[in-house]
Amino acid sequence: MSSEREPLISSVEDETVQRDSRTLRNRALVWSVLVVVVIFVAVVALVDPSFVSDIGLSGKLPRDPKLAAQRVLDIAPVIDGHIDLPIVARFGWRNNVTDIPLDSQMPMHVDIPRLREGKVGGFFWSVFVSCANPEDEGTDFLKATWRVRDTLEQIDVAKGLISKYPDDFAYAVSTSGIKSAIRDHKIASILGVEGAHQLGNSIAVLRQYYELGVRYVTLTHSCHNAFADSCGMLIPSAPRHYGLSPLGFRLVEEMNRLGMLVDLSHTSDMTATQALLHSKAPVIWSHSSARAIHDVARNVPDEVLSLVGFGDGQRDAVVMVNFNGPFVAADGEADIEAVADHVEHIAKVAGVKHVGIGSDYDGIQVTPKGLEDVSKYPALIAELYQRGWSKQDLAGLTGGNFLRVFEGAEKVAKELQAAGTLPKYDIYDKREDLPIYREL
Numbered sequence: 001m002s003s004e005r006e007p008l009i010s011s012v013e014d015e016t017v018q019r020d021s022r023t024l025r026n027r028a029l030v031w032s033v034l035v036v037v038v039i040f041v042a043v044v045a046l047v048d049p050s051f052v053s054d055i056g057l058s059g060k061l062p063r064d065p066k067l068a069a070q071r072v073l074d075i076a077p078v079i080d081g082h083i084d085l086p087i088v089a090r091f092g093w094r095n096n097v098t099d100i101p102l103d104s105q106m107p108m109h110v111d112i113p114r115l116r117e118g119k120v121g122g123f124f125w126s127v128f129v130s131c132a133n134p135e136d137e138g139t140d141f142l143k144a145t146w147r148v149r150d151t152l153e154q155i156d157v158a159k160g161l162i163s164k165y166p167d168d169f170a171y172a173v174s175t176s177g178i179k180s181a182i183r184d185h186k187i188a189s190i191l192g193v194e195g196a197h198q199l200g201n202s203i204a205v206l207r208q209y210y211e212l213g214v215r216y217v218t219l220t221h222s223c224h225n226a227f228a229d230s231c232g233m234l235i236p237s238a239p240r241h242y243g244l245s246p247l248g249f250r251l252v253e254e255m256n257r258l259g260m261l262v263d264l265s266h267t268s269d270m271t272a273t274q275a276l277l278h279s280k281a282p283v284i285w286s287h288s289s290a291r292a293i294h295d296v297a298r299n300v301p302d303e304v305l306s307l308v309g310f311g312d313g314q315r316d317a318v319v320m321v322n323f324n325g326p327f328v329a330a331d332g333e334a335d336i337e338a339v340a341d342h343v344e345h346i347a348k349v350a351g352v353k354h355v356g357i358g359s360d361y362d363g364i365q366v367t368p369k370g371l372e373d374v375s376k377y378p379a380l381i382a383e384l385y386q387r388g389w390s391k392q393d394l395a396g397l398t399g400g401n402f403l404r405v406f407e408g409a410e411k412v413a414k415e416l417q418a419a420g421t422l423p424k425y426d427i428y429d430k431r432e433d434l435p436i437y438r439e440l
Contacts, residue, residue: 061391065382070119072385072394077121077182078377079399081320081356082192082265082287084126084363085110086158095153097160103168109361109373112168115187117375121399122178122188124216124286125162126363127154131197131223140430141201141226148200155191155212162189173213175407192263192286195221196228196251201428203247203254215406216261216286219248219271226428227251228275229268231297234326236268243270247428249278254424256281259413261406264288265322265358269304276307281412282316282405287358289322289342292349298327300346308350316408318401319346320358325366336370340383343397352393356402 061068088108093100103112132145162169170181172188181188191214199205199217206217220230224240227248231237241248252275255262262283264272276283291299300319308317321342325334328342346355361367361374370379381394389397427434 061385065385066378068385069378069381072381072391073119073378073398076395076398076400077119078123078357079121079178079188079402080123080361080374081284081318081358081402082126082194082322082363083110083123083359083361083374084128085161085361086125086127086154087129088362089157089161090154095157097157097164100161100164102161102165109359109364109367112165114373114375115168118373118377120187120374120377121182122172122190124190124192125158126192126194127151127158127214128194128221128363129154129198131195131221134223141197142430142432147198148205151193151198151209152212155209155214158189158191159213171213173215175403175410178403178406190215192216192218192261194218194263194286195223195225195266196248197221197223197225199225199227199251201226201247201431203251203424203426206251206254206260207258207423210258210260214260216263216284217255218263218265218267218286219244219251219275220266220268222266226430228271230266230271231268233298234296236297239268239270241271243268243274244278247426249274250424250426252278253280255279256409256412257416257421257423259410261409264317266298269301272300272304273307276304276315276317279315280416282318282408284317284356284402284405285319285358287320287322287324287360289327289339290319290345290349293338293342293345294327294329296327298322298324299342302349305346305349308354310351316354316405317350318354318356318405319350320356320402321346323359323361323368323371324364325368328368334366334368336368336376336379336383339368339371339380340387343380343384344387347393353396353401353404355397356399357397 061071089095089100092107105111129147129150132147137143137145162171168187169189170186172178172181172190178188193209193214195218219228222230222233224230226245228244229239229241252262256279262275262279263286264275264283265285265288285300289299291301307314310316321339323339328334329338343355370376384394
């Protein structure tokens with residue numbers, strides 16, 4: 001029972017003393033726990049030094065390949081050089097953007113949930129339409145075949161899907177745009193035209209594609225065109241121009257002036273060699289692998305890879321490895337290890353700074369075991385980590401090497417434009433719809 005002299009309500013001073021006492025006790029408890037944790041980590045680290053990296057307390061990657069892959073992709077997400085999602089929209093939904101459910105399970109390899117699971121930071125939407133029937137276009141590619149119209153439709157459907165999902169995709173036309181999208185935790189979305197057969201024999205069409213946001217053009221697909229020779233597919237095609245045509249050289253020059261990436265996937269060895277030597281800007285192979293690992297025409301031979309680099313007589317480039325089963329290995333043998341073999345061979349011959357990823361997802365029927373869709377990129381990073389790849393080299397593979405090349409092409413374009421380089425207005429010499437120029 002309280003005495004009559006004891007106050008019924010504690011004074012402000014008493015409450016302050018009690019509160020300070022509790023605060024000191026809590027702080028002491030927290031510091032005691034922290035000291036115990038630090039001592040524990042230090043002791044374990046002495047016994048097992050890699051433990052510190054496994055729990056994220058050092059700059060090193062964890063021992064576990066899966067954890068290491070996730071760590072790399074958190075800071076350097078995948079930028080894939082070639083995904084054929086727009087053609088799935090064309091043939092699956094007749095390009096009706098309203099009906100396409102990218103936020104749920106799609107029928108092939110790509111949708112938003114799997115892109116997120118695969119740690120994708122960006123990709124090129126291939127606005128591809130197929131080569132025309134040779135009988136329809138004629139021997140000189142002069143008959144109208146709707147390739148340009150169809151390409152415009154593919155640009156439209158790609159942009160429509162990007163706009164439909166603004167929380168996930170960010171339309172990009174530059175390296176700064178790609179980096180900004182990744183910082184905002186969105187998937188940078190860039191457009192690429194897969195074949196100069198989609199230009200209608202016209203450099204003017206190239207300029208308009210650039211204005212519409214296209215940032216690479218593949219010089220050929222599986223067919224020759226007015227600009228360049230194709231390699232065919234598995235077996236080499238007989239040459240038509242023996243590389244670039246005269247108009248093809250002008251096309252490369254105009255691409256350099258614009259800042260449009262020259263893409264050498266699908267091209268013949270002679271086309272690739274001539275384009276590498278003629279281009280002032282770095283180039284890409286958006287989705288190609290190594291012929292030394294699997295001998296098919298669509299893969300890049302060592303004699304061409306040897307022209308890639310930073311040395312005299314070389315051109316900076318990135319070869320973005322294709323996942324298409326028939327390009328990876330013999331029937332039934334394509335797996336994640338074989339894809340890693342392609343990556344390592346390109347890194348060995350051209351250099352580790354010249355290899356990237358260009359899966360060709362949604363445009364292929366056979367995927368490697370272990371790389372069945374876009375959610376599986378981390379498995380490839382884990383495989384290469386097990387083979388001894390460093391954090392820096394893996395970050396280059398996933399996107400850093402491509403960004404360097406793209407920045408190089410942007411730099412060359414700015415220099416050419418600042419120097420007053422004029423656009424190329426060369427006309428295909430077999431066209432009959434325009435009058436022949438004569439001086440008056």
